Amino acid sequence: MTIELPDLPYAYEALEPLISSVTLRTHHGKHHRAYVDKTNALVKDTNLAAGSLETIVKHCASRAAADPALTPLFNNAAQAWNHAFYWNCLRPKSPRGPQGALAARLRSDFGDERRFADALKSAATGHFGSGWAWLVLDDGALKIVTTSNADTPIVRGQTPLLVIDVWEHAYYLDHQERRAVYVAGVVDSLLNWEFAERNFERSRSGRTDAATSMSAAG
Numbered sequence: 001m002t003i004e005l006p007d008l009p010y011a012y013e014a015l016e017p018l019i020s021s022v023t024l025r026t027h028h029g030k031h032h033r034a035y036v037d038k039t040n041a042l043v044k045d046t047n048l049a050a051g052s053l054e055t056i057v058k059h060c061a062s063r064a065a066a067d068p069a070l071t072p073l074f075n076n077a078a079q080a081w082n083h084a085f086y087w088n089c090l091r092p093k094s095p096r097g098p099q100g101a102l103a104a105r106l107r108s109d110f111g112d113e114r115r116f117a118d119a120l121k122s123a124a125t126g127h128f129g130s131g132w133a134w135l136v137l138d139d140g141a142l143k144i145v146t147t148s149n150a151d152t153p154i155v156r157g158q159t160p161l162l163v164i165d166v167w168e169h170a171y172y173l174d175h176q177e178r179r180a181v182y183v184a185g186v187v188d189s190l191l192n193w194e195f196a197e198r199n200f201e202r203s204r205s206g207r208t209d210a211a212t213s214m215s216a217a218g
């Protein structure tokens with residue numbers, strides 16, 4: 001199947017002033033599009049050409065050690081998946097924090113919402129180099145993890161609930177080297193907790209296909 005660049009679930013201006021339309025147009029229209037285009041070019045005429053994006057990512061991750069030629073495909077496909085997930089993790093001026101069962105689990109696993117927010121900010125700001133800071137469900141426990149470059153929790157048996165892109169292209173046009181300003185702004189006002197709650201509920205009900213929850217994000 002041809003991998004498509006998903007539309008942003010909001011307007012390019014919707015996350016201003018923290019994330020400008022210039023950043024979103026470049027990040028979505030150039031960076032994300034390039035990962036999608038390269039993935040399609042690399043799977044063309046291979047036995048992976050019929051697979052979903054998630055299938056391609058998982059296949060490459062499981063074989064890349066034995067077949068280093070799969071590494072470029074993994075990097076592009078995983079970046080395409082991570083970005084499609086990331087867009088859904090943001091929403092304009094998020095009107096509320098976590099609610100319901102996820103909020104209760106955050107309190108039991110992290111102490112309270114403030115401590116969770118501080119831990120996520122610290123992990124995202126402190127991650128060395130390019131990568132991603134995630135809230136995941138790992139063997140039944142909520143965890144904050146970071147991954148480098150294109151690496152993604154979906155190849156580690158973890159279910160992602162939220163992610164923050166901490167590659168420089170996510171914030172440099174707006175905030176230069178001040179990653180902490182971008183991270184704090186995202187955590188405090190732009191996280192889409194309804195999306196995280198849907199991912200949490202699906203995972204608890206045994207539906208672990210994060211791509212399904214992504215397409216249902218609206």
Ligand code: MN3
Nearest residue numbers: 165167169170
């Ligand atoms: Mn990015």
